[in-house]
Amino acid sequence: MIGRLVLVVLVVLGAPLLGALLNGADRILTARMQGRIGPPLLQPFYDLLKLFRKEPLVLNRIQIGYVYLHLAFMLMTIVLITLGQDMLLALFTHAFSTLSLVIGGMSVRSPYSRIGSQRKIMQMLAYEPVLILLVVGIYLRTGSFMAGAVAHLDAPLITSLPLVFLAFLVALEIKLEKSPFDVATSHHAHQELVKGITIEYAGPYLGIIELTHFYETFFLLALVTAFFVTHVWLGVLVAMAVYGAAILVDNVCARMRTTWMVRYMWTVPVALAVCNIIWLYLQPHVGR
Amino acid sequence: MLHNVTDVTVATLLDAVAARFPQGYRLITLTCVDCVDNLEVLYHFYRNYELSHLRLCVAKGTVVPSISGIYSCAVIVENELKDLFGLTFDGLVLDYEGRFMLAADAPVAPMLRTAPAQAAARNGELKMEP
Amino acid sequence: MTTAATTTRRTLIPFGPQHPVLPEPLHLRLVLEDEIVVNALPAVGYIHRGIEKLAELKDFQQNVFLLERICGICSFIHSLAYCQGIEELMQLDVPPRAKYLRVVWSELNRLHSHLLWLGLLADSFGFESLFMQVWKTREKVLDLEEATAGARIMLSTCAIGGVRRDLSDEQIAQVLHGLDAIERDFESFIPAVITDTTVKHRLVGVGVITQQQAHELGAVGPVARASGIARDLRVTGYAAYGELGLNPVIETDGDCYARTLVRVRELHQSLLLIRKALKRLPATPIAVPVKGNPIGEVVSRVEQPRGEVLYYLKANGTKTLERVRVRTPTFANIPALLAMLPGNELADVPVITLAIDPCVSCTER
Amino acid sequence: MFPFVTTILRALRRGPATRRYPYEVRPPMAGSRGHLVNEPDTCIYCGLCVRRCPAGALAVTREPKSWTLDPYRCILCAYCVEVCPKKCLRMEPSHVRAAS
Numbered sequence A: 001m002i003g004r005l006v007l008v009v010l011v012v013l014g015a016p017l018l019g020a021l022l023n024g025a026d027r028i029l030t031a032r033m034q035g036r037i038g039p040p041l042l043q044p045f046y047d048l049l050k051l052f053r054k055e056p057l058v059l060n061r062i063q064i065g066y067v068y069l070h071l072a073f074m075l076m077t078i079v080l081i082t083l084g085q086d087m088l089l090a091l092f093t094h095a096f097s098t099l100s101l102v103i104g105g106m107s108v109r110s111p112y113s114r115i116g117s118q119r120k121i122m123q124m125l126a127y128e129p130v131l132i133l134l135v136v137g138i139y140l141r142t143g144s145f146m147a148g149a150v151a152h153l154d155a156p157l158i159t160s161l162p163l164v165f166l167a168f169l170v171a172l173e174i175k176l177e178k179s180p181f182d183v184a185t186s187h188h189a190h191q192e193l194v195k196g197i198t199i200e201y202a203g204p205y206l207g208i209i210e211l212t213h214f215y216e217t218f219f220l221l222a223l224v225t226a227f228f229v230t231h232v233w234l235g236v237l238v239a240m241a242v243y244g245a246a247i248l249v250d251n252v253c254a255r256m257r258t259t260w261m262v263r264y265m266w267t268v269p270v271a272l273a274v275c276n277i278i279w280l281y282l283q284p285h286v287g288r
Numbered sequence B: 001m002l003h004n005v006t007d008v009t010v011a012t013l014l015d016a017v018a019a020r021f022p023q024g025y026r027l028i029t030l031t032c033v034d035c036v037d038n039l040e041v042l043y044h045f046y047r048n049y050e051l052s053h054l055r056l057c058v059a060k061g062t063v064v065p066s067i068s069g070i071y072s073c074a075v076i077v078e079n080e081l082k083d084l085f086g087l088t089f090d091g092l093v094l095d096y097e098g099r100f101m102l103a104a105d106a107p108v109a110p111m112l113r114t115a116p117a118q119a120a121a122r123n124g125e126l127k128m129e130p
Numbered sequence C: 001m002t003t004a005a006t007t008t009r010r011t012l013i014p015f016g017p018q019h020p021v022l023p024e025p026l027h028l029r030l031v032l033e034d035e036i037v038v039n040a041l042p043a044v045g046y047i048h049r050g051i052e053k054l055a056e057l058k059d060f061q062q063n064v065f066l067l068e069r070i071c072g073i074c075s076f077i078h079s080l081a082y083c084q085g086i087e088e089l090m091q092l093d094v095p096p097r098a099k100y101l102r103v104v105w106s107e108l109n110r111l112h113s114h115l116l117w118l119g120l121l122a123d124s125f126g127f128e129s130l131f132m133q134v135w136k137t138r139e140k141v142l143d144l145e146e147a148t149a150g151a152r153i154m155l156s157t158c159a160i161g162g163v164r165r166d167l168s169d170e171q172i173a174q175v176l177h178g179l180d181a182i183e184r185d186f187e188s189f190i191p192a193v194i195t196d197t198t199v200k201h202r203l204v205g206v207g208v209i210t211q212q213q214a215h216e217l218g219a220v221g222p223v224a225r226a227s228g229i230a231r232d233l234r235v236t237g238y239a240a241y242g243e244l245g246l247n248p249v250i251e252t253d254g255d256c257y258a259r260t261l262v263r264v265r266e267l268h269q270s271l272l273l274i275r276k277a278l279k280r281l282p283a284t285p286i287a288v289p290v291k292g293n294p295i296g297e298v299v300s301r302v303e304q305p306r307g308e309v310l311y312y313l314k315a316n317g318t319k320t321l322e323r324v325r326v327r328t329p330t331f332a333n334i335p336a337l338l339a340m341l342p343g344n345e346l347a348d349v350p351v352i353t354l355a356i357d358p359c360v361s362c363t364e365r
Numbered sequence D: 001m002f003p004f005v006t007t008i009l010r011a012l013r014r015g016p017a018t019r020r021y022p023y024e025v026r027p028p029m030a031g032s033r034g035h036l037v038n039e040p041d042t043c044i045y046c047g048l049c050v051r052r053c054p055a056g057a058l059a060v061t062r063e064p065k066s067w068t069l070d071p072y073r074c075i076l077c078a079y080c081v082e083v084c085p086k087k088c089l090r091m092e093p094s095h096v097r098a099a100s
Helices: A002-033 A043-052 A061-082 A087-106 A111-142 A147-152 A162-175 A203-226 A229-252 A258-282 B010-023 B074-085 B116-122 C003-008 C051-055 C062-068 C075-090 C096-124 C128-149 C169-195 C197-203 C211-216 C221-226 C256-279 C329-340 C346-355 C360-364 D005-014 D048-052 D079-083
Strands: B005-008 B026-034 B038-047 B050-059 B063-065 B088-090 C010-015 C027-033 C036-043 C295-304 C307-316 C321-327 D035-038 D058-061 D066-069 D089-092
Touching (some): A002 A043, A002 A061, A002 A229, A002 C128, A087 A203, A111 A147, A111 A162, A111 C010, A162 A258, A203 A229, A229 C128, A229 D005, B005 B010, B010 B050, B026 B074, B026 C321, B026 C329, B050 C295, B074 B088, B074 C329, C010 C346, C027 C346, C036 C329, C051 C062, C051 C321, C062 C321, C096 C128, C096 C169, C096 C256, C096 C346, C128 C169, C169 C197, C169 C256, C197 C256, C211 C221, C211 C329, C221 C256, C221 C329, C256 C346, C307 C329, C329 C346, C329 C360, D048 D079, D079 D089
Parallel strands (some): B005 B050, B063 B088
Antiparallel strands (some): B026 B038, C295 C307, D035 D089
16 A cells, blocks of 8 residues: 555656656757757756746636646546556546646637637547547456556567557657647647647646646656556657657648548548457457 | 820729720739829839839829729728828728728828928928937 | 528637737738638738838938848848839949849849748748758858848848949859758758648648639739749849840649749749859949939839839939839738638638748838 | 658758857858948048938037947948048948947
């Protein structure tokens, strides 16, 4: 019991640090790919500290409530996964976290914020099927929805879910708000929506959104690692490579339209994942 | 030097412009010149790199028929002249009511020569700088 | 469905005057249905500087420097249009060397203007790394301008009766060498612009205007040429263009991709023109003395990177001019822009707006 | 499918193309119009530069002898240098900040 508590505290404190460091590395790598020098590695920390020290400005109280919910649900997701709890539940708390942000964005009158929120919903529509198929795949493999069951496998998940893994990588690109899918908000989706869904947030509240994003980055990369769970270090290496590849794709693509994103996600990655699931279903030795 | 200039009046302007449209003339722009006593509006057209102009001389305060019904792209330049010279156009397809370029607290018809700063500069009363 | 129900579904988006994609303030009121633009209304005037008025107060020589500052991109070409107008009024015969040097600086201006535009276009569809690479190359053009004219943007080398600076043999070699490096850089990003799937997805079929529309709306420059109108004022042979020879670059699709192709091919055209001009540079003086004051009225037109600019000058025999009227290419392209927008997604508005290469400072003067 | 990858990888290999301005300043090019200087010894305070300056950045008085430049107004066009009868005005290539 105590061991688990320590683990949870460690993850909750360590995840944003790791997420922020990754973000800092992302900014340097992106800058180098563009022929620039880029900010220092610790820039995300400086940004966050600065945001938290700013005067809190709000448009309405509802907006603020949703920011806290955004963070709270994300924390819950992280804790659930850390404790090896129900993956399906974690999936839904994760979706709730994103939804909170959407409702918060909808609760203000700015058209940019509203269109950003609508696009965020489109993004969820695009990647959620892949995440659900991922959980279904894990269930078929382990016979349980419990995240803890993954740890007891004899062979890593990647051997039985390679196509789901590929589909998940595309979904990751959406979740990290990278080109060609950075339609709702991002550090550089300024061209259409200024700052999109987060445009009406300032100071500490924007800081909380950033913080949640760090947690989310950690969560997503932890999922990547989970595919290689019998060889954790290999998994970490792959997660780093995946993150680097996401940045590379971000830098060689233009931003696509929202409608294209949904159409694409519902065809190629979903088809890949479904094929994988069917194949897995036909295996005699699996799970049940 | 300016060649191919045809003088028109308020009455003949629209016919002259309407005659050019089917001939493949393109409207470049309108120029307004303040000749102190009256205003001169030049309509610049061209076809195959050849320029051709219409010159309309009107007293200040005259209502000029808008050619935006014939050349729709004339809308923005007519609105600009309305703002800057106080010219009134009749039949503007889209009328910004003098707020195309100028804000509510901007000077009225600032390009007119009768604007005080300009008059003073001509009489040598106003130093150019500062 | 009632009319009331239709109107409530509409969103009004204020695009600008302060918008990250716009380097300058231009306001478009966009009426959207879902994310489809149904109407767009422009408003300008946020940076109106009254340059036309100021030009009536300065003397005709000082105006060269004033009018050059209408645009922060094609500055040299503005002063060129003005100088050619005054030279026509005063019947000055510009020496051939000056004419060739004017071509060199005009085309250097066009090069960096098109590169600036290409970078901004890449930014408008979220391709930041392309944006950075293009601007890196643009820097090399600016270096050449500084090495030859003494400034990066405000060259101040055009004067009435000729040019104010000559090029030494070393400088000519430096420019030619620089152009080679720039052409090598083109290889690293131009194929990407033209063939990249995601870029084509954002440009092909977006913001189409037909040749007929482009003609009737008075579109100029690359916008008109992308719709199949072979109109380029350099063909009329002002400065030394008559002796260097060129054919207007045209495309026929009339979409944003066609506009991109026109400008990309014009980049190569500019390189060629500069090289030709430097190779044939005649050994004559670079300016003739200016005596007296201009009198009469004249229209002077030249081709800027964004299209045709018109200068109407009226002089009365004194040092100051009676009227200086500038019709800049962006002003002429605004009606075309408004015709392109309806029917497109909000995501395409920045792309379409940038595809006309808007220069708001020019528009407002 | 992604023709830009090679460009990106080349950029990674070659390192940043930018400079840490203002800590690292590129030396000015010869002939650059950086800032205007006057040599008071040769200047005859004729005021020709003042009359020609398009920006009204100069002021000259004969008695007492003074020549002043308003760096905030100067547009660095070098028109004054061209008209100066004693050639005592010149443009220095180094760029200075107007406020310094």
